[in-house]
Amino acid sequence: MSTLATQPGTASTAPQTPAALQTISLQKRIDDRPILRDINLTVAPGQYVALLGANGAGKSTLLKILATLIPPSDGRLMLFGETVGWDGWAARRRIGLIGHQSMLYRDLSALENLIFFGKLYGIASSAARAVTLLKAVDLFDRADDPVKSLSRGMMQRVAIARALVHDPELLLADEPFDGLDAPSCRALEKLLAQLQQAGKTVVLANHDIDQSLRLSQRTVVLRKGRVVIDQPSQELTPPAILKEMERA
């Protein structure tokens, strides 16, 4: 794991430590349609949070706001104790996002993609970091192959390496298991767990309730843009979550 996290965190949740992320009355409207309503979340550093909800519940929108990709319509977002403005450059250095899509350039090789993104983040030894990450995701032997020639699972592993290229403290993952075969799913589960053990904060949006409860420490369920459950995962059961998700 030390290869993925260059500076392993402490996972400390001492009272003085600012929350990794905090949302205060966060709202998002698109064309006057409310997508997120009054979201108040506080996630401590090193916590592994699963974000569940039916399609259209607002999971992806919430992750995009947390990643500073889109601004909220109202409310406040704080990352590591600092309010994030629309031009939250400093915050972006501390966030990694794994999305539905790979966010990679298909005509570049895995190595070129990682070096490019590493340089954008101002990493001095981006080539060395890229090699380290490709070894960590077990793709070093395909480093020079164009991304378009990789399988979906391999592409997702490169996407994970891209999200980790700047060693972020907060990792946001939007349904990263979609389309992966069972071995790739297991490998990704393991990787996310390793990151959390290394002190990274992980927020995972997922469809699979059982998997989310098994992996995370805390589960947040969204329904129609509102938080309807926010509890430790061990206190929850899949039927209870499903019932809450299906409620009209």
Add this chain to the structure above:
Amino acid sequence: MIRAAKQSLLIAAKDLRIESRSRQTISLVVVLGILIVTVLGLGLGGQRPDGPAATAVLWVAYLFSGVLCFEKTMAVERQDGALAGLLLAPLDRGVIYLGKLLSNVVLMFAVAGVITPVGILFFGFDLSKAPLGFLAIMGMSMLGFAAVGTLFAAMVSSSRLQGGLLAMVVFPITLPLVIASTQLTSRLYQGDETWNGSAFAVLVAFDAIFLVVSWLAFEWVIEP
């Protein structure tokens, strides 16, 4: 400032590397440009048009090729959500604009480098008297055209209308640029060495205004 310039160059270099691998844009755009010049050249019945008409034909080719170029370079960012990867990086979105602008200008020059000799062959241009003047006019015109095209390609790339819409927006806006460039180039073509200050001023003003406005506006139009 230096860091921003380096990041812009990095983005432009990435675009050009992708283009050198796939050759999707350049081959298509060059063929389109040559076809336009050829068809319009033949459509004129083998007669050599006068200066303004000949340069206008060239500009028709540049405009259509340019629009296709802007669309393609932005399409690369939309594929697999790569644009979101760029937007997640800790950089001013204006830096992304400058990077895309630079790659578009380079591609436009490469395209013009093929289309213009075809035009010279068809219309018998004699640019030997002022080759540097021609290059300067082309450089300024391409920069202004790409400044507008890069901004609107980013806007339109999230729309389903895409191709038609980009041309509809960019062509009217770049009209002053095309008129000024055509006037300046046709004077060179006709061997008229008198200085057309007002046309040149239009080029300079167009470039300055649209570079600044587009750079500032890019942040608000680009969506992941």
